[in-house]
Every structure is written in structure tokens, then in C-alpha cells.
Amino acid sequence: MNIPGNAVVWQGIAGALAALLAVVSVMAALKATREQNAQAEDIKGWLTGGDSYPYLEPLAFPEGMKYLVKHAGNTYPLYDVQVRLQDLDRGPRLRDGSVLPTKFFPAGTLTSNSDKFPVDSDDLTRLNPPPDSKEVRRFRIELPARNGLVLQDVTLTAVKGRWHTNSRPIRKNFAGRGWVDLEPANFREAQEQEPRRVTLGRGEE
Numbered sequence: 677m678n679i680p681g682n683a684v685v686w687q688g689i690a691g692a693l694a695a696l697l698a699v700v701s702v703m704a705a706l707k708a709t710r711e712q713n714a715q716a717e718d719i720k721g722w723l724t725g726g727d728s729y730p731y732l733e734p735l736a737f738p739e740g741m742k743y744l745v746k747h748a749g750n751t752y753p754l755y756d757v758q759v760r761l762q763d764l765d766r767g768p769r770l771r772d773g774s775v776l777p778t779k780f781f782p783a784g785t786l787t788s789n790s791d792k793f794p795v796d797s798d799d800l801t802r803l804n805p806p807p808d809s810k811e812v813r814r815f816r817i818e819l820p821a822r823n824g825l826v827l828q829d830v831t832l833t834a835v836k837g838r839w840h841t842n843s844r845p846i847r848k849n850f851a852g853r854g855w856v857d858l859e860p861a862n863f864r865e866a867q868e869q870e871p872r873r874v875t876l877g878r879g880e881e
Contacts, residue, residue, distance in 0.1 A: 725823035726752035729848055729858060730786060732759070732795065732817055732828055734841045734866040741839045741866045742794050742801035743830070745819075747786040748860045757783040759795055760818035777818055805834035824848060826858070841866040 728749025734741050747754055760777035768776050779797055794801065805811055811834040819826040831842040843865060846858040 740803040762816040764814040807837040809834040
């Protein structure tokens with residue numbers, strides 16, 4: 677049986693429209709899935725901390741220096757933050773050589789607007805050393821939070837009556853990636869700062 681030419685044309689158009697609708701439906705489904713995944717990740721970020729992380733940064737003042745607990749990340753707060761201090765020079769050490777933390781400080785919840793908590797420790801809040809001192813002190817800081825663990829190495833070196841700091845590396849263990857070095861924005865060591873007036877036990881004045 678012969679099919680009129682117009683019918684063939686309309687059949688072709690109908691087939692093309694059906695294919696187009698199928699493609700549009702698939703794209704809409706993919707977009708909805710991506711939006712749902714993004715929403716789920718956003719909710720998870722608000723509940724756990726997302727890609728935010730804690731770290732310590734030194735603050736220089738005329739009489740000495742202190743370390744502050746700070747928040748890195750633009751969106752999500754950090755929960756259940758702690759500071760655990762390992763003394764790499766004095767231990768105590770286990771038989772395998774690892775150092776046990778001996779001092780613990782709760783920091784709680786950190787946001788981009790409520791960080792800068794001073795660490796209440798004589799090890800990390802120090803008056804200036806004597807001008808002739810060559811003292812060097814080394815610590816490893818554990819910074820556990822709800823979204824994982826950050827490790828930060830800190831070295832304090834007495835140089836001409838001031839403390840010079842080396843506060844890196846700062847590392848976090850990511851699933852599938854291992855330990856990754858972190859670089860907080862605008863980070864400055866104590867010797868890179870103009871000393872600011874502070875009150876011991878508090879942040880900046």
C-alpha cells in the first residue's frame with residue numbers, strides 16, 4: 677500500500693519530536709539529579725562542616741606572641757573543634773616513637789565571624805625570650821572537628837628577643853586522597869606581622 681507523501685512527512689516530524697522530547701526528558705532528569713545531589717551535599721556541609729577546616733595562626737604583640745584557633749572556609753561552620761597539643765621535644769612518646777598529646781583545649785563551634793579563639797596554653801602563648809636566647813620548641817597540633825582531623829606542625833625559635841614561628845605544614849586526611857597540604861588565605865607568621873596590642877588571654881584589641 678502506498679502512503680501519501682504528506683503522511684510520510686508528518687510521521688518523520690512526529691518521530692523527530694518524540695526523540696527530542698526523550699532527550700529533553702533525560703536532560704531534565706539529569707539536572708534534577710544534580711540539583712538533588714548538590715542540595716544533599718549542602719545539607720551535609722551545614723551538618724558536618726563541609727570543606728571548612730580549623731587551623732592555628734600566630735598573633736604577634738609587643739610583649740610576645742600567641743596562637744589563635746581560626747576557621748578556613750567561606751560557607752560552613754565547624755563543630756566540636758578541639759586543640760590537642762603534642763610536645764615533640766619532651767614527649768611523652770610511645771615505643772613506636774609517636775608522641776601522645778598532653779594538653780587539650782575545647783574550641784567548640786567556629787564560623788568565619790567567630791574564630792580567633794586564643795589557645796589557653798603557656799606553650800602557645802609566650803612572652804618574648806631573652807635577647808641572647810636560642811631556644812627552639814617544637815609541637816604538633818591535632819585539630820579534630822566533626823568533619824575530620826587536621827594536623828599542624830608548629831616550631832617556635834627565639835631570634836634576637838622575639839619569637840619566630842614556622843606553622844606549617846597544615847594537613848588534612850581526605851578519603852581517597854590521603855594527606856593534603858592546606859594553605860589558609862592571608863596566613864602570616866609572627867615575624868611577618870607588625871606587633872599589635874592585645875590583652876593576654878584574649879584576641880586582638
